[in-house]
Amino acid sequence: MKATITIILICVAIFMFMSTLSPMEQKHMFDNYAFSGRNLMEGKVWVLITSLFLHGNLTHLLFNMAALFFFGRALERDIDPTKFFLVFFAGGIVGNLVSLLFYPPSELFVGASGAIFAIVGMVMLADPFEFTFYPYLVPVPIGLVGVVYSIYTITAFLFGGDPEVAYTAHLGGLAVGILFGLRKATLKGIISIVLLFAILLALPMLFNVLGMLDYSRLLGSV
Helix, strand or coil: CHHHHHHHHHHHHHHHHHHCCCHHHHHHHHHHHCECHHHHHCCCCCHHHHHHHCCCCHHHHHHHHHHHHHHHHHHCCCCCHHHHHHHHHHHHHHHHHHHCCCCCCCCCECCCHHHHHHHHHHHHHHCCCCEECCCCCCCEEHHHHHHHHHHHHHHHHHHCCCCCCCHHHHHHHHHHHHHHHHCCCCHHHHHHHHHHHHHHHHHHHHHHHHHHCCCHHHCCCC
16 A cells, blocks of 8 residues: 555645645645646646645545545555556546536645545445445445445535535546446446445435325324
C-alpha cells in the first residue's frame, strides 16, 4: 500500500503547510493551484493535478483520507503502484473536467474525491467480496460499500445534495474507475454488483408499495 500512504502523506503535509500561511497567502494558493475553468483557460494546466492534493478544511481532509486508506489498501492488493497512480490521477483529472460542464469557469475545486471515487469504482468490480472496515469499523463487503456510495452520489447529483460538494467530479471519477475495473472483473463480480444496484434501487419502491398496503391509517383507535 505504498502508493496509498504516499498520497495520504502528501495531502496531509500540504494541509499542514497551508495552516502556516496567512489568509492572503492561502487565497493565493487556492487561486493558483485549485482547479477551475478560468485557471485552465489561463494555461495553468498543473491545476488538474495540484487541486487533488488541496483540501478546504480538516473534515474534508479526514473523510477523504479515511476513504483513500481503506479503498486504496484494498485496490493495491490487486494492482501495482504504477497502475494505482494511473487510476488515481485519471479519475481526478476526468472528475475535474466533467465539472466544467456544470459550474461556471470561476468556480474553484479542491480535493481528492474524484480520484478516490475512481479507486472505489475499480475495486468494487475488481474485488467486490473483499471486506473493508470503512466507514463504520465493522467488516462489510467492499462491493456493497461501493454500490451504496455510488447510488448516494448519483441521487445527490440528480436531486440536490450538499451545495459545497462537486458530485459531478465524483461521478466522473467513478466512471473512470468502473472502466478500469471492468478489465479485471470476473463475471461473478459483475453480476453481484449489478444485482446490488438493482436491489438497492428497488428498495424505495418496495417501501412505497408496502405503505400503500398499510390500511391502519384509515382506522381509529383499536
